[in-house]
Amino acid sequence: MLGASNTKAEAAPSSGSLFIPTAQAAGLQDNDTSDKKPFEYEVEGGDTVSGIAEKYNLNINTILWANNLTAKSIIRPGRKLVLLPVDGVLYTIKKGDTIGKVAALHESNTQKIMDYNDIADTTKIHAGDAIIIPDGKPLPPPAPKIAKNAQRQAGENMNNAPTTAVAPGSSAVTSLVWPTTTKNLSQGYSSSHRGFDIANGGKPPILAALSGTVEFAGESGDWGKTMVIRSDDGAIITRYSHASQLDVQAGQYVNAGDPIGIVGNTGHVHGKTGLHLDFRVYKNGVAVNPKSMLQ
Numbered sequence: 001m002l003g004a005s006n007t008k009a010e011a012a013p014s015s016g017s018l019f020i021p022t023a024q025a026a027g028l029q030d031n032d033t034s035d036k037k038p039f040e041y042e043v044e045g046g047d048t049v050s051g052i053a054e055k056y057n058l059n060i061n062t063i064l065w066a067n068n069l070t071a072k073s074i075i076r077p078g079r080k081l082v083l084l085p086v087d088g089v090l091y092t093i094k095k096g097d098t099i100g101k102v103a104a105l106h107e108s109n110t111q112k113i114m115d116y117n118d119i120a121d122t123t124k125i126h127a128g129d130a131i132i133i134p135d136g137k138p139l140p141p142p143a144p145k146i147a148k149n150a151q152r153q154a155g156e157n158m159n160n161a162p163t164t165a166v167a168p169g170s171s172a173v174t175s176l177v178w179p180t181t182t183k184n185l186s187q188g189y190s191s192s193h194r195g196f197d198i199a200n201g202g203k204p205p206i207l208a209a210l211s212g213t214v215e216f217a218g219e220s221g222d223w224g225k226t227m228v229i230r231s232d233d234g235a236i237i238t239r240y241s242h243a244s245q246l247d248v249q250a251g252q253y254v255n256a257g258d259p260i261g262i263v264g265n266t267g268h269v270h271g272k273t274g275l276h277l278d279f280r281v282y283k284n285g286v287a288v289n290p291k292s293m294l295q
Helices: 049-055 060-066 099-105 110-116 150-159
Strands: 039-042 080-083 088-092 130-134 185-187 196-199 205-207 212-219 225-231 236-243 259-262 276-283 286-288
Touching: 049 060, 060 080, 060 088, 099 110, 099 130, 110 130, 212 236, 225 259, 236 259
Parallel strands: 039 286
Antiparallel strands: 039 080, 088 130, 185 196, 196 276, 205 259, 212 225, 225 236, 236 276, 276 286
16 A cells, blocks of 8 residues: 555545546446447558448548548558547537537437436536547537738737647656556457556556556456556546556555556456456547557
């Protein structure tokens, strides 16, 4: 257990956002064969948007909308695309939003949104929650502002000179610490397994991959003993599952590299995986390949 001086009041998980901006790990729905959350796909040689859409049974527009592409856009090998598991749009809840308002704006259905995202109570949504709007359509782009004359336009350009800032939705976190003392992968990241299985029969400690707040620590169904940590800026969530022992609690702050548990095989573990850590990374609600961030 980490020092008590870092421990805050324990917070119990609650039902709500599928994408765990409030990090209720017990509500996660992904597993080795299916996933209700968006994920990152790396374009391969010969890929086309239409081919990717056919492979994942998606409408072409769903891929275009999620990645700010047009029908004329060219995708090159190595580019990372966000893919949704169903047709629709990915939306981040804003202050003052209601599910009904969001449904109307995106030409969807309130009940369909609630059912897909496992939202039992329409009041249990929070600014920053990322949800999928099944069969939804994106909002039209804002109309461009037309300056009355060239002089005013020039003045506006001077007054609106760019300043150094973190772009909306981005994160100050650029790298993660390996979450165990070994790098023995028994299963890597793919469209059917959106994380790393890191095997070690010696049951080594699990290490916090980043500094942040523990938002869940407990039993989580098939995932067994699980911990979820959110980065200080809120954009990155890391999840650690199948542990044999948890050494932190919800509300506690940890630093990158701190021991937080012990590798195990709790929950639903099958095949060759055995004693291992299932480690997953979510960036702004999207499952990403841990390889892209691990040191």
